[in-house]
Amino acid sequence: MQVILPDKTVVTRGDDPVPIESILHDLGILPASVIVLKNGKVVPEDVIASGDDQIRIIRIAHGG
Amino acid sequence: MVEADRCSFCQEPAVIRGREQAERWCASHLAVHLEDRVREHIRENSLVSPGDHIAVALSGGKDSTALLLILTLLIPEWKEVSITAITVDEGIAEYRDETIESAVSITRHLGIRHHIISFPDLFGADLDTLIRRSGSGERACTICGVLRRKALAEAARMIGATKIATGHNLDDEAQSVLMNVLRGDLVRLVQDSSSGEPDCFIPRIKPLARITEKEVVAYLFVRDSYSELPECPYAGSALRSEIRSMLGRLEYRHPGTREALLRSQAAIRKQGGPPASSEGVRRCGRCGTLCNSEICQACRILESLGP
Ligand code: SF4
Ligand SMILES: [Zn+2]
Ligand SMILES: [Zn+2]
Numbered sequence: 001m002q003v004i005l006p007d008k009t010v011v012t013r014g015d016d017p018v019p020i021e022s023i024l025h026d027l028g029i030l031p032a033s034v035i036v037l038k039n040g041k042v043v044p045e046d047v048i049a050s051g052d053d054q055i056r057i058i059r060i061a062h063g064g
Numbered sequence: 065m066v067e068a069d070r071c072s073f074c075q076e077p078a079v080i081r082g083r084e085q086a087e088r089w090c091a092s093h094l095a096v097h098l099e100d101r102v103r104e105h106i107r108e109n110s111l112v113s114p115g116d117h118i119a120v121a122l123s124g125g126k127d128s129t130a131l132l133l134i135l136t137l138l139i140p141e142w143k144e145v146s147i148t149a150i151t152v153d154e155g156i157a158e159y160r161d162e163t164i165e166s167a168v169s170i171t172r173h174l175g176i177r178h179h180i181i182s183f184p185d186l187f188g189a190d191l192d193t194l195i196r197r198s199g200s201g202e203r204a205c206t207i208c209g210v211l212r213r214k215a216l217a218e219a220a221r222m223i224g225a226t227k228i229a230t231g232h233n234l235d236d237e238a239q240s241v242l243m244n245v246l247r248g249d250l251v252r253l254v255q256d257s258s259s260g261e262p263d264c265f266i267p268r269i270k271p272l273a274r275i276t277e278k279e280v281v282a283y284l285f286v287r288d289s290y291s292e293l294p295e296c297p298y299a300g301s302a303l304r305s306e307i308r309s310m311l312g313r314l315e316y317r318h319p320g321t322r323e324a325l326l327r328s329q330a331a332i333r334k335q336g337g338p339p340a341s342s343e344g345v346r347r348c349g350r351c352g353t354l355c356n357s358e359i360c361q362a363c364r365i366l367e368s369l370g371p
Contacts, residue, residue: 042285044081061295
């Protein structure tokens with residue numbers, strides 16, 4: 001699967017099913033500081049990603 | 065497996081889960097849930113009264129955009145309440161222009177009156193220039209915050225507003241508590257500007273104060289109003305950004321930390337007795353606004369930065 005990081009770089013991961021939370025954990029990202037899109041749709045972080053899913057991580061910007 | 069991906073209230077896919085992970089919301093249920101919580105917070109704390117003209121501070125960023133969306137929705141439920149959006153253009157290169165464009169487009173879309181007021185108009189120079197004069201970015205947020213506060217108050221006064229609403233969320237509020245403690249600024253800690261204290265100032269209300277930052281952004285997504293905007297170039301230089309990441313980690317490991325901080329503040333406020341009365345209020349010797357000292361904070365900052 002493909003993971004698009006907040007800075008838009010793309011990393012490829014194995015296709016085994018994994019909760020998105022663990023992906024964030026591996027990257028040292030706190031779930032509360034990001035919004036995660038799975039195949040273009042916002043999802044809770046305990047949702048499982050696998051196969052050719054595309055995961056996009058959007059960092060919540062400060063200020064507003 | 066499908067279960068976990070679904071809303072607790074219908075069969076639609078979930079977009080966010082509650083902290084205890086028991087509840088999950090789909091896009092439409094999340095929108096209703098957050099709007100209900102804001103409505104409730106406003107009602108419980110009597111933030112809006114019949115006849116109010118609310119000046120909504122609209123930077124064009126995520127929080128103020130969500131605030132405007134929700135208030136626009138709630139307005140018809142209140143008696144003779146109107147809103148006007150106010151945008152302060154501090155003059156921050158490579159940041160503010162885009163957020164202002166966003167503010168203009170959302171007010172147009174919603175049909176809300178919109179005023180833009182700029183630092184150069186009010187203070188004779190933009191923030192970038194003032195910071196260059198101060199010699200370092202260290203004080204950027206202090207300078208910006210104090211002057212923006214004054215600009216907002218000025219604009220609100222000009223349009224005859226009775227309340228100023230800002231988009232501060234739960235994370236912002238918790239950060240502020242910790243920040244005031246770490247700075248030893250107990251006056252700020254116990255100050256409650258929502259009561260309009262001292263009574264001659266326009267009361268400031270924070271309708272999103274019980275909504276987390278993440279919920280705010282999720283709300284924008286489900287209302288199709290999220291846009292990725294640049295971050296302020298000065299954002300990283302402040303104590304707040306350190307507190308922000310620290311509190312983020314604490315909240316992750318000890319859920320409820322944010323609310324606990326706010327409860328502490330409320331308890332300290334209660335102990336601190338009634339808020340400062342209008343007794344100490346006088347007019348600033350430079351600009352004539354009402355303030356607590358001889359010269360208001362904004363004029364002090366402007367003077368320290370010279371002509
Ligand atoms: S980050 Fe600081 S300088 Fe930038 S807009 Fe916010 S308060 Fe102003
Ligand atoms: Zn639902
Ligand atoms: Zn003054």
